[in-house]
Amino acid sequence: MxxxxxxxxxxxxxxxxxxxxxxxxxxxxxxxxxxxxxxxxxxxxxxxxxxxxxxxxxxxxxxxxxxFDKQLLHDLSISKDPIQLIKDFFMALADDPKSKQMKGCYIGNALVQLSDGDADTKLIAAELLGSVEGIFTDVIRKAQQEKRLKNKAKPEVLGKYLINLWNGVNVTRRSNPGYENLREVLEMSLQVLH
Amino acid sequence: MxxxxxxxxxxxxxxxxxxxxxxxxxxxxxxxxxxxxxxxxxxxxxxxxxxxxxxxxxxxxxxxxxxFDKQLLHDLSISKDPIQLIKDFFMALADDPKSKQMKGCYIGNALVQLSDGDADTKLIAAELLGSVEGIFTDVIRKAQQEKRLKNKAKPEVLGKYLINLWNGVNVTRRSNPGYENLREVLEMSLQVLH
DNA sequence: ATTATTATGTACCAATTAGTACAAAAAGAA
DNA sequence: TTCTTTTTGTACTAATTGGTACATAATAAT
Structure with a gap:
């Protein structure tokens, strides 16, 4: 040494x-x-x-x-109702301060900001988002098995639906941080988790 | 001269x-x-x-x-079923060639790619997306009035829901162009237009 | 043909970019 | 102390950035 x-x-x-x-x-x-x-x-x-x-x-x-993943997995592990936790997780997007609303998702930003020359880095971002999607998918699959989720759609599709919602909100709210209807849009979007 | x-x-x-x-x-x-x-x-x-x-x-x-707006308004003007047209409009996202899937939405990209120094340009992009949202909202309001749409949610919320879906898909599909489940995610997302 | 006006192409520039070279500093080992 | 190893700070660089200056070209009006 x-x-x-x-x-x-x-x-x-x-x-x-x-x-x-x-x-x-x-x-x-x-x-x-x-x-x-x-x-x-x-x-x-x-x-x-x-x-x-x-x-x-x-x-x-x-x-x-x-x-991010570790935090989410931890929160899920100590939760009585993982589906509700995911709902809360999304609804919390509406409570973020304006400064945070404007910044988007750190990983999603990479996907949109990187040019073709950085395809490898983009791929990393895609993987990382895929990891979150996988967490969602697992929670949904388990909830379906335990009959805590009535929606019978494929877990993979619901997982992708949620990541898609995440990506959407993180773009949409940039254009109108703190806008009135975000909460209602989120509630509408989360009705699939019934 | x-x-x-x-x-x-x-x-x-x-x-x-x-x-x-x-x-x-x-x-x-x-x-x-x-x-x-x-x-x-x-x-x-x-x-x-x-x-x-x-x-x-x-x-x-x-x-x-x-x-973009002119094209959409034109298509709507000659359509027998504007709600169905919007559905088709979104479903078509799944048929785009890989090259287009990777590019995202031209306006949405601006929202994510511009730094704080270009706040004015960002604002323009926000307005332009708002214009599309307005078109969606109008179609929905009219369809509700004509009882062609059962969903009784506020037209403004449904309009924002759709723009949010648009933004989401245009980010999500970058990470996995041509992925299998996009069609199913879109169908699930468009169930609100019933 | 001369003049007024507008557009074009080129040479140039100051600022910034990411990145390198390298000598000096700070530690442990002998 | 002296040697070896690793880290640090600074000076430098080559390339690229967006943008400007300006002489020249092409047109219409007189």
Missing amino acids: AGRPKIFDEREVVEKAVDVFWTKGYETASADELLEAMGIGKGSFYLAFKGGKKELYEKSLRQYADR | AGRPKIFDEREVVEKAVDVFWTKGYETASADELLEAMGIGKGSFYLAFKGGKKELYEKSLRQYADR
């Missing part, structure tokens, strides 16, 4: 980078800006992230999604 | 610009690339579009939406 010690924790600086990428977008977030927010210099950065900005972004996507 | 004649038609070159912006995204589409596709030089461009790239983009959004 030798060498000068790192002055930063990788998970922490990646978390800072999430902030910047989320509010500014992948292209618009400049390397300087990211480094500033992360609190490290170029020397350290390009040593730790040999792939540069792109590697940082991919790691930020993975780290964000990982945290 | 005097002066050297223009060698291009504004609507035509803006249409070319739509192509570039759509496939590459606002930031990623470079001025050179746009000019190349439009087939005009910098001199002509910056004379005709004093606001540069941004003005071109805003005009492209307006022109695209204008064409």
Whole structure:
């Protein structure tokens, strides 16, 4: 063991980078800006992230999604009524502060913001969204088996329906943050979970 | 009337610009690339579009939406069953070629791709989507009045529901173009139009 | 034909981009 | 202390960005 010690924790600086990428977008977030927010210099950065900005972004996507999934799975694990939890999860979108309404979904943004040149990164985002979809699907399948969900549609279809709802709301509310009818739209959309 | 004649038609070159912006995204589409596709030089461009790239983009959004709205209104005007037409309109999303599935909605993309610095342009995109929403809402209101639609939900909510569906599908299908269940998800989503 | 007007093409520019080179710093090991 | 290893900060760079300046070209009016 030798060498000068790192002055930063990788998970922490990646978390800072999430902030910047989320509010500014992948292209618009400049390397300087990211480094500033992360609190490290170029020397350290390009040593730790040999792939540069792109590697940082991919790691930020993975780290964000990982945290998100773990949180959701945890909440589900301690819930008496997982279907209701998913409903609440969606309804909570209507209560987000305006600032959050404007930012969209961190993963979904990647899907829309990346150009064809970043097809590989896009694929990562697709996988990560697919992971959330899988969680939804599992909850639905189980609820159907336990007769807690009357809707007999294929769990995979309902899972995709929910992810689609998620993606939609995260785009729609950007155009009109805090708009009156979001709650009613969500209620209407969630009637399939009966 | 005097002066050297223009060698291009504004609507035509803006249409070319739509192509570039759509496939590459606002930031990623470079001025050179746009000019190349439009087939005009910098001199002509910056004379005709004093606001540069941004003005071109805003005009492209307006022109695209204008064409889109007119087409939709026309189709509705000659339709015997406007609600069915809207259903078909959405179901057609599942038949798009992969290349189109990957591109998303031209207007919705703006909402997600623009950074906070372009809030004014974002607002334009929001208005344009609102215009489509208004068309949906009108169709629904009329159908309810004519008892052709049983669903008694507020037309405004159903209109927002449909735009939300539109936005969702245009994000979701990017992650998995041509995926199996899109058709079923759409059918499930359109059950509200009964 | 001369003039006024508008459009065009090209050369140029300042700013910013992501990324590199490298010498100095900070630790442990000998 | 001296050597080795790793990290850090800074100076630099090559490419690209959107945009401007301006001389020239092409037309209509006089």
